[in-house]
Amino acid sequence: xxxxxxxxxxxxxxxxxxxxxxxxxxxxxxxxxxxxxxxxxxxxxxxxxxxxxxxxxxxxxxxxxxxxxxxxxxxxxxxxxxxxxxxxxxxxxxxxxxxxxxxxxxxxxxxxxxxxxxxxxxxxxxxxxxxxxxxxxxxxxxxxxxxxxxxxxxxxxxxxxxxxxxxxxxxxxxxxxxxxxxxxxxxxxxxxxxxxxxxxxxxxxxxxxxxxxxxxxxxxxxxxxxxxxxxxxxxxxxxxxxxxxxxxxxxxxxxxxxxxxxxxxxxxxxxxxxxxxxxxxxxxxxxxxxxxxxxxxxxxxxxxxxxxxxxxxxxxxxxxxxxxxxxxxxxxxxxxxxxxxxxxxxxxxxxxxxxxxxxxxxxxxxxxxxxxx
RNA sequence: GCGCCGUUGGUGAAGUGGUUAACACGCUAGUUUGUGGCACUAGUAUGCGUGAGUUCGAUUCUCACACGACGCC
Numbered sequence: 001x002x003x004x005x006x007x008x009x010x011x012x013x014x015x016x017x018x019x020x021x022x023x024x025x026x027x028x029x030x031x032x033x034x035x036x037x038x039x040x041x042x043x044x045x046x047x048x049x050x051x052x053x054x055x056x057x058x059x060x061x062x063x064x065x066x067x068x069x070x071x072x073x074x075x076x077x078x079x080x081x082x083x084x085x086x087x088x089x090x091x092x093x094x095x096x097x098x099x100x101x102x103x104x105x106x107x108x109x110x111x112x113x114x115x116x117x118x119x120x121x122x123x124x125x126x127x128x129x130x131x132x133x134x135x136x137x138x139x140x141x142x143x144x145x146x147x148x149x150x151x152x153x154x155x156x157x158x159x160x161x162x163x164x165x166x167x168x169x170x171x172x173x174x175x176x177x178x179x180x181x182x183x184x185x186x187x188x189x190x191x192x193x194x195x196x197x198x199x200x201x202x203x204x205x206x207x208x209x210x211x212x213x214x215x216x217x218x219x220x221x222x223x224x225x226x227x228x229x230x231x232x233x234x235x236x237x238x239x240x241x242x243x244x245x246x247x248x249x250x251x252x253x254x255x256x257x258x259x260x261x262x263x264x265x266x267x268x269x270x271x272x273x274x275x276x277x278x279x280x281x282x283x284x285x286x287x288x289x290x291x292x293x294x295x296x297x298x299x300x301x302x303x304x305x306x307x308x309x310x311x312x313x314x315x316x317x318x319x320x321x322x323x324x325x326x327x328x329x330x331x332x333x334x335x336x337x338x339x340x341x342x343x344x345x346x347x348x349x350x351x352x353x354x355x356x357x358x359x360x361x362x363x364x365x366x367x368x369x370x371x372x373x
Numbered sequence: 374g375c376g377c378c379g380u381u382g383g384u385g386a387a388g389u390g391g392u393u394a395a396c397a398c399g400c401u402a403g404u405u406u407g408u409g410g411c412a413c414u415a416g417u418a419u420g421c422g423u424g425a426g427u428u429c430g431a432u433u434c435u436c437a438c439a440c441g442a443c444g445c446c
Contacts, residue, residue: 038408097407118409149407218406246407268408275411291401324411
């Protein structure tokens, strides 16, 4: 089935939306945070551990699974869900972000993007058609259009060209798309230019997608630029389709962009930070390696209900991280993912109560003004 | 007891008669946004075993002592 977005209510004072998204694997509430599992695994965690964090959709990556193990292996395994033993919804990114992170400007052509394999140096060409074919085979629940994720800074001229190319790529991908069970999302580009964002949205909507993403964010732009990009996109996006802001973000960004009308987020932050010893709390971000935690026998966060907080102390997790034990990375990953999901749960409550501005004010006050214990 | 070698930060160590004593690890902080996972950035010896001498100047040369390794009786 195609995903279906149901708008339950818009918050009284802002653009924040409360809704649900119906998928092949159940209906989930939005705003939602998606844990990232690039290589068909949320790094360091088992599916059971991810599940315990109460996520909706999780994310995997077309580019990486294309290179290894190859989409045919996943196909022969019976699809991504069976392959990775995940019985919840999965969204696959198209490889568009790797255009930003791995390719050089000269590698981008009208046909597609030339990559050098990070594993063996092979010359590779990823095209919009190829990206969709791979995703059809991976059999994720949501496929993304292959886009060009433009970095920051950039020139308006370049963004103009790039948006047109991304639109042509979206059309080409849609044409070859062929998987009844799967949905296809279009990606809005246009950087911080309102007219380009508007134009991009209008053209994508003409083509008709099952949901829309806001791209070109989380690439090093200042916060105010990011928020503008989101405003300029949401302003023109249809209300009856889900909105996914790609690559964002940290707790504050999630709150700010929910207020601007975003329904779905994803970010490598919680898992990457965890592997380097950092953890989120309602009182700010902490670094478990700090000497002050040496004999701190309290949980990462008293009010947290995650497995790590219910069973382990900061002193123990600090020991594990310093000893480079993977169990430490696992515990912090569980906590950080659960933290962001808990944040979205609270945001949904705040929208219900029309209290989201108060929630933001209170959150920022706690996050920045109080020291992490 | 004699001979010989050595003694540099928390650790392993490099090095020089003269401005800020290399490097690595550790330690202390920081960074990380559609993931090229365990990376990167910064800080970290007011001192080169102790004492005396030579010298304008010694961690670097000389002597004594202490400590340690090895060899011999």
